[in-house]
Amino acid sequence: MELAKNLLTLLNDRGLSLSELARSCSIPKSTLHGWTTGSSVHDLNDLKKICTVLEISFYRLVFGSSDPFEDGSETMEKLFTGDIRVCIYKVIKSKKD
Secondary structure, eight states: OOOHHHHHHHHHTHHHHHHHHHHHHHHOOOHHHHHHHHOOOOOHHHHHHHEEEEEEOOHHHHHOOGGGGOOHHHHHHHHHHHSOOOOOOOOOOOOOO
16 A cells, blocks of 8 residues: 555645546546555556656655665666676565554
8 A cells, every 4th residue: 555655645745636647647547546545456557657747766656765776876886787686586465464
């Protein structure tokens, strides 16, 4: 539900409604509403559209903070130059207690 909270905060900060965002992104309002209530699954292409319209990074939308890849740190520079390799073997959805 972090994404839902972040999306609503971003809309509130910009003075936008779900309907306005839906029109701007060409995403059904019912889909966006489902995201904010946690009743529907997120589509990556639709999330990208939202990021483009709101002019934010994907990281900001999902995690609600600035993108650490944009901080210019030495570690991030090495990551993008290929000096560091990151592999994800398995992604597991955590269960809420």
